[in-house]
Amino acid sequence: MFDEYGLQRVVELDDAPLPTLCHFVYCSRAADGVDGAEVDRIVEAAKRSNRACGITGVLVFGAGVFFQWIEGPPAQIEHLIASLHSDPRHYDIVSLSQSEEKRERLYPNWEMERVEADDIRVVLKDALDSVEDENNAAALKRILDHFDSRPLLSPW
């Protein structure tokens, strides 16, 4: 921890232990009356709340369908999952992927970013290109496969 001059060495980012992160990915259907303006309100409130509890991620909305990736400390993610399940603004929540592991964040700078449905493959493929962590890469490939097998914009 000390260099040859007896000064405390600044811990390099590469040396920092990876945090235990939980991620949850799901699709759901928007309730009647939930339009683009309501989704913007959901995102603005989510940004404030997520910033306070260390959650990051993306929310996609298109053709009345939500797709969301959330990641953060396990206890906070569990709490948010419970809130999402009792939120009347969407229904038919389908869990696509959930895990708890030590790894880097996929979206470290987005407290919650709304992404247009046409762009989601680009966002996921960009993340896949830049990700070094094997678990992240495997989870992203599963989600991309999911889209390829069931296009987001087709009626469910």
Ligand SMILES: Cc1cc2nc3c(=O)[nH]c(=O)nc-3n(C[C@H](O)[C@H](O)[C@H](O)COP(=O)(O)O)c2cc1C
């Ligand atoms: C599609 C969708 C995505 C949401 N994403 C978030 C989110 O990322 N963070 C958040 O705090 N709330 C989000 N919410 C709102 C939560 O469901 C919930 O209303 C909010 O967390 C307050 O919950 P509480 O009343 O249990 O505290 C989302 C709601 C919907 C419908």
